[in-house]
Amino acid sequence: MRILLVTGKGGVGKTTTSAATALRAADAGHRTLVVSTDPAHSLADAFDVPLGDEPSSVADRLDAQQIDTQRRLERYWGEIRDQMMAILDWGGVRGIEAEEFLVFPGMDELFALVEVRNQAASGAYDVIVVDCAPTAETLRLLSLPEVLSWYFDKIFFTQRRLMRAARPVLTRVTDLPIPGDEVYDAAENVFVAIERARAMLLDPQVTTARLVVTPERMVVSEARRTYTYLTLFGYAVDAVVVNRVLPDTLEDPYFARWQEIQAEHLARIEESFADVPVLRLRLFDDEMVGEPRLRLLGAELYGDRDPTRFEGHRPFQVIETGDTVRLELAMPFVEAGELDVARDGHEVYVTVGPYRRSFVLPDTLQRREITGARLADGVLSIEFAER
Numbered sequence: 554m555r556i557l558l559v560t561g562k563g564g565v566g567k568t569t570t571s572a573a574t575a576l577r578a579a580d581a582g583h584r585t586l587v588v589s590t591d592p593a594h595s596l597a598d599a600f601d602v603p604l605g606d607e608p609s610s611v612a613d614r615l616d617a618q619q620i621d622t623q624r625r626l627e628r629y630w631g632e633i634r635d636q637m638m639a640i641l642d643w644g645g646v647r648g649i650e651a652e653e654f655l656v657f658p659g660m661d662e663l664f665a666l667v668e669v670r671n672q673a674a675s676g677a678y679d680v681i682v683v684d685c686a687p688t689a690e691t692l693r694l695l696s697l698p699e700v701l702s703w704y705f706d707k708i709f710f711t712q713r714r715l716m717r718a719a720r721p722v723l724t725r726v727t728d729l730p731i732p733g734d735e736v737y738d739a740a741e742n743v744f745v746a747i748e749r750a751r752a753m754l755l756d757p758q759v760t761t762a763r764l765v766v767t768p769e770r771m772v773v774s775e776a777r778r779t780y781t782y783l784t785l786f787g788y789a790v791d792a793v794v795v796n797r798v799l800p801d802t803l804e805d806p807y808f809a810r811w812q813e814i815q816a817e818h819l820a821r822i823e824e825s826f827a828d829v830p831v832l833r834l835r836l837f838d839d840e841m842v843g844e845p846r847l848r849l850l851g852a853e854l855y856g857d858r859d860p861t862r863f864e865g866h867r868p869f870q871v872i873e874t875g876d877t878v879r880l881e882l883a884m885p886f887v888e889a890g891e892l893d894v895a896r897d898g899h900e901v902y903v904t905v906g907p908y909r910r911s912f913v914l915p916d917t918l919q920r921r922e923i924t925g926a927r928l929a930d931g932v933l934s935i936e937f938a939e940r
């Protein structure tokens with residue numbers, strides 16, 4: 554079972570890449586599902602066929618599904634929310650405010666991922682390609698399960714024990730609407746479903762993320778941050794797709810400057826994503842919708858490589874010991890003598906001979922000083938001081 558999460562900034566070509574990747578996987582013989590968890594769906598436009606909330610066939614061995622996130626949210630969370638609303642209402646928190654409290658941003662997509670997990674568990678597919686919402690949303694969403702398990706663990710279950718003990722008394726002395734055991738059971742089911750989805754997404758043997766970028770300054774900056782945060786949250790990235798690269802054959806002087814600019818950004822992309830394959834995709838002379846064009850695009854993107862067989866990487870690990878924090882980077886085939894580590898604000902540059910690699914530090918490390926760096930057994934470890 555392979556799950557590919559396709560993510561990137563708005564408009565870079567996530568949906569197109571997802572559709573083309575899925576089609577290529579299906580053509581290679583894998584039973585494939587391509588699903589969109591972005592509430593603003595456009596998979597149907599990419600394939601130029603109508604799609605619904607359940608998988609439907611779009612090509613040989615290929616199904617597509619646009620998850621109705623609102624419906625999923627209602628199914629999983631509806632009853633719990635209603636009961637909790639009653640309690641909040643009793644405490645004077647009403648309407649929109651209460652609803653906001655119980656349905657936090659990204660929650661609908663979270664349940665879309667639960668649906669992805671269910672499809673994965675169904676045994677009907679070898680490969681699932683997930684067309685995710687634009688980067689910021691997806692990132693927050695992907696980090697949510699951690700927050701959620703805390704929420705359920707500390708608040709819900711503790712509360713349940715307290716409520717069990719207090720219910721007989723409370724019902725006698727107040728008119729507080731106390732949630733029954735069935736609400737807690739429903740919450741527990743939701744929790745288990747989310748935990749399963751999280752375990753699946755965090756297993757690098759099963760799930761990898763594929764980042765789509767375009768050779769433009771802001772897009773590249775955001776993708777570098779995404780790369781850092783995906784790694785920090787424990788997700789493996791397996792490839793970067795650089796989309797809309799102007800072809801070399803272009804002679805038009807109108808685009809000459811653009812070609813120079815792209816070349817600069819392409820160099821930065823190579824340096825920023827040194828751990829993973831960087832696949833280039835040209836800007837086609839047509840809008841790439843419909844099966845034949847997606848097939849052409851997929852062929853150019855992957856050539857004779859199997860789109861499902863890229864290996865996931867987590868370029869670094871953050872290890873906390875007492876007050877110090879260590880950031881460890883895998884750097885196989887590197888000799889200690891030629892190494893240089895420099896920092897410029899939020900970024901760290903590692904130079905090994907002619908080869909340079911740079912990355913954005915996670916927020917927590919941005920505020921700390923680097924106190925040392927050493928290389929042993931193919932691992933570069935950078936130490937950060939106490940705050």
Ligand SMILES: Nc1ncnc2c1ncn2[C@@H]1O[C@H](COP(=O)(O)OP(=O)(O)OP(=O)(O)O)[C@@H](O)[C@H]1O
Nearest residue numbers: 563564565566567568569797835836837840841842
């Ligand atoms: N390499 C390319 N050459 C030509 N057209 C392209 C290329 N890549 C994408 N397109 C076109 O650009 C448009 C936007 O692409 P797409 O919908 O895949 O982006 P997206 O990242 O999914 O956007 P959103 O963030 O809105 O979901 C589509 O019309 C698509 O056909």
Ligand SMILES: [Mg+2]
Nearest residue numbers: 567568591595
């Ligand atoms: Mg899209």
